[in-house]
Amino acid sequence: MVNSPNMLSVAAPMFDRDLSWISFNERVLLEAKRDTTPLLEKIKFLSIYSSNLDEFYRVRMPVLQALKKLSKKENNPIQQQDHLLKQATETIHGQQELFGDILKNIVLPQLKLHHIHFVYNEAIPERLDNELSNYFLSTILAFLQPVEISDSKTEFFPNNNELYLLVNAEAEGKMASYVVNIPSNELSRFYETTVDGQKYVLIMDDIIRQNLPLLFKNKQIKGCYSFKITRNAEMELADEYNLDIADLIEKQIQKRDLGLATRFLHEPNIPSASLMLLIQQLNLGHANVMAGGRYHNLKDLGDFPVKDAALSNEKWPKVVYPKFRKDLSLHQQIVAQDLLINPPYQSYDSVLRFFNEAATDELTTEIYSTLYRVASNSKIVNALITAAKNGKKVTVLVELKARFDEANNIKWAKKMKAAGVEIIYSVTALKVHAKVALVKRKQGIRTQYTGLFATGNFNETTANFYTDHILMTANQGMLRELELLFLFLARREKPSNPDLIRFSYLLVAQFNLQTRFLALIQREIEHANLGKPAAITIKLNNLEEEVMINKLYEAARAGVKISLIIRGICRLVPTENISIKRIVDRYLEHGRIFLFHHNGNEEMFLGSADWMSRNIYRRIEVCFPIFNQEIKDELKQMLALQLADNVQAVDIDSEMNNVPLPLQGNAVQSQYAIYQYLKNKP
Numbered sequence: 001m002v003n004s005p006n007m008l009s010v011a012a013p014m015f016d017r018d019l020s021w022i023s024f025n026e027r028v029l030l031e032a033k034r035d036t037t038p039l040l041e042k043i044k045f046l047s048i049y050s051s052n053l054d055e056f057y058r059v060r061m062p063v064l065q066a067l068k069k070l071s072k073k074e075n076n077p078i079q080q081q082d083h084l085l086k087q088a089t090e091t092i093h094g095q096q097e098l099f100g101d102i103l104k105n106i107v108l109p110q111l112k113l114h115h116i117h118f119v120y121n122e123a124i125p126e127r128l129d130n131e132l133s134n135y136f137l138s139t140i141l142a143f144l145q146p147v148e149i150s151d152s153k154t155e156f157f158p159n160n161n162e163l164y165l166l167v168n169a170e171a172e173g174k175m176a177s178y179v180v181n182i183p184s185n186e187l188s189r190f191y192e193t194t195v196d197g198q199k200y201v202l203i204m205d206d207i208i209r210q211n212l213p214l215l216f217k218n219k220q221i222k223g224c225y226s227f228k229i230t231r232n233a234e235m236e237l238a239d240e241y242n243l244d245i246a247d248l249i250e251k252q253i254q255k256r257d258l259g260l261a262t263r264f265l266h267e268p269n270i271p272s273a274s275l276m277l278l279i280q281q282l283n284l285g286h287a288n289v290m291a292g293g294r295y296h297n298l299k300d301l302g303d304f305p306v307k308d309a310a311l312s313n314e315k316w317p318k319v320v321y322p323k324f325r326k327d328l329s330l331h332q333q334i335v336a337q338d339l340l341i342n343p344p345y346q347s348y349d350s351v352l353r354f355f356n357e358a359a360t361d362e363l364t365t366e367i368y369s370t371l372y373r374v375a376s377n378s379k380i381v382n383a384l385i386t387a388a389k390n391g392k393k394v395t396v397l398v399e400l401k402a403r404f405d406e407a408n409n410i411k412w413a414k415k416m417k418a419a420g421v422e423i424i425y426s427v428t429a430l431k432v433h434a435k436v437a438l439v440k441r442k443q444g445i446r447t448q449y450t451g452l453f454a455t456g457n458f459n460e461t462t463a464n465f466y467t468d469h470i471l472m473t474a475n476q477g478m479l480r481e482l483e484l485l486f487l488f489l490a491r492r493e494k495p496s497n498p499d500l501i502r503f504s505y506l507l508v509a510q511f512n513l514q515t516r517f518l519a520l521i522q523r524e525i526e527h528a529n530l531g532k533p534a535a536i537t538i539k540l541n542n543l544e545e546e547v548m549i550n551k552l553y554e555a556a557r558a559g560v561k562i563s564l565i566i567r568g569i570c571r572l573v574p575t576e577n578i579s580i581k582r583i584v585d586r587y588l589e590h591g592r593i594f595l596f597h598h599n600g601n602e603e604m605f606l607g608s609a610d611w612m613s614r615n616i617y618r619r620i621e622v623c624f625p626i627f628n629q630e631i632k633d634e635l636k637q638m639l640a641l642q643l644a645d646n647v648q649a650v651d652i653d654s655e656m657n658n659v660p661l662p663l664q665g666n667a668v669q670s671q672y673a674i675y676q677y678l679k680n681k682p
Helices: 017-033 039-059 061-071 081-113 126-138 204-210 245-256 272-281 298-303 330-336 349-360 379-389 406-418 476-489 513-529 546-558 613-617 629-644 670-679
Strands: 116-119 147-149 163-171 174-182 190-195 198-203 220-231 261-266 288-291 339-341 364-371 393-398 422-425 435-443 446-454 470-473 535-540 561-566 578-583 592-596 603-607 622-625 649-652 658-660
Touching: 017 039, 017 081, 017 658, 039 061, 039 081, 039 220, 039 261, 039 298, 061 081, 061 261, 081 116, 081 288, 126 190, 126 198, 126 204, 147 272, 163 204, 163 272, 174 204, 190 204, 198 204, 220 272, 261 272, 330 349, 330 446, 330 470, 339 349, 339 629, 349 364, 349 379, 349 435, 349 446, 349 470, 364 379, 364 476, 379 393, 379 406, 393 406, 393 476, 406 422, 435 476, 446 476, 476 622, 513 535, 513 546, 513 592, 535 629, 546 561, 546 578, 561 629, 578 629, 592 629, 603 629, 629 670
Parallel strands: 116 198, 261 288, 364 393, 393 422, 535 561, 561 578
Antiparallel strands: 147 174, 163 174, 163 220, 190 198, 220 261, 339 470, 364 435, 435 446, 446 470, 535 592, 578 649, 592 603, 603 622, 649 658
16 A cells, blocks of 8 residues: 555554544534535534634644654654644645635525624624624723733733734824733623614624724724634643642643643734734744634634524434333332433433432442533532432542643532542543442442443533443442442552453453453454454544554454444554544534454443543543443444444545545435434334
8 A cells, every 4th residue: 555645654554643633623624514514503513623623723733843843853763743744734724714715605695695694804884883882882891901012021921712903003103012802701702683684793803893993092093903822731740649639730720821822823914013023022933823814713603693493403302211210210220221321312311310319319328430521510510419418428530630621620529529529539640531430229238239331421511412322230240340440549549550450341441451452353363364254343532542553454454344433533544454434413423332243242342442542551441341232232233324324424545535425325324313213212
């Protein structure tokens, strides 16, 4: 196979992880261009693309820049980093041009067809002048804090990803430059009004621009240009066992927005003198300087104020599962048989009920749970607080290092601790990414265990748009192993060796997860070598770790048929016996599924772990077996529908392209098909 220019020079052909991620974000952007995507959903996908790109510049661009510097050092093995950084920047620039084209030539005209005038990159209609000036003076003005910058040292420091205008103003023949904040964190970015039956939507930036003379009285406005700064979000915390990690994280959050500037995005028509003034005065010499559009932070399109069911996706009413029975507790149903909940197709109420019943059941003695990302007003955390106040022993492992959720997690940790919940913070350099919960009930002289194993967070908000799987089980072997894991995590130690806990059921990163998966792949290789059927189907968010990728290559060479569904980063290059699909639709694909043929005696696992270096080597992850045949068949049917998707799925080819699938035979949109399948399930 001819090496792609997107590949790194490694032992086996592999895509670059960052270019692969950029390819995924392109797939998101293309969903906004698709003719069949409803109009308001197009706007949503533009918002998601923009939000993803901001995170890339905060999290990954600093890494690329550091690698570029490292690659220039003598005798350094890292190659092509300068080329990859340039390619990433050029590819993103092309995507942003497409973004502008979609917005200007598709979204804006379609909005006008529905009598919605989105005033974008054009003069504000005169008929709105008085109303907007009144809104500026009565509401916006209270939040504006203009700062003069000059050739002397300025004290102004622009906050990460916040919006600003550079205003050049003249008074009495003297020119001065000011930075004016756009208060989109305090006020809605959009202003909506209707005049004579015509609906208008305006961007706050334009309202401020038009009313600058009311802010800079007795000055003549000579120019106004938008800009924003994106800063490094990587957090490097050393283990400090003598300090409370929560205090360290809180301090780091305060420092995060003061991090190194990685991108300086500016309006393209800014004069060179004004551009150099900003670079010098705001210490942006190391940033990636990029000309963008007139408007930045278009992730705010996610809050576009127009709501119209006719311009959005058809609502799919959530399926209640298991069917509600007032005479039978959820605990009793779980003891009778394993249950699998598949949000957002199925209601998340059963998960909430699991915690609520445990919190109020007089037989409950102990509750253990991990929390990684929780809802801002979490019903699950409130249930755990109630349990503690009801006299249960409640132990919660809170992951404070969940990127961008640290402040919310600290808030809830403090509330739980005040209520009597025992809070465990993970070891600084070892994230706990597992999504698991355990309930112990005393029934006579026996202790009955029930528990949850999930592929996604215990978060009732994200459960509305992340596709995940939650296993509710009373399998005592699995749950006793889970209890051992909780007891170990309470010690706040890194595993000293993988045999510290001998897991027979669970696959746990830092213990046996990688070795078990490698053994499962090896078994398929041995079956293929003996001429037996051999197949592997894996669904992940990201596939990056080289040991696992090389093992899959080895399996493919042996004749094992490998079907992959990878939403985001995929470094593995499709080759003979390996196919790769990517699905982008109304919900974010998030579940991880692992299916091994095993000569007809199929073994299936679900879990929290992607196959990335961070998941395998620097986190506590839990993958878990599916023993119930009915559940296994259900998951296999969902996988089959996803592999058959020829509407929302694309194939990843050997050049990392998103290749649309030909509509041969019946059209299969897997998310809709899965919804119908689960809705009609007896």
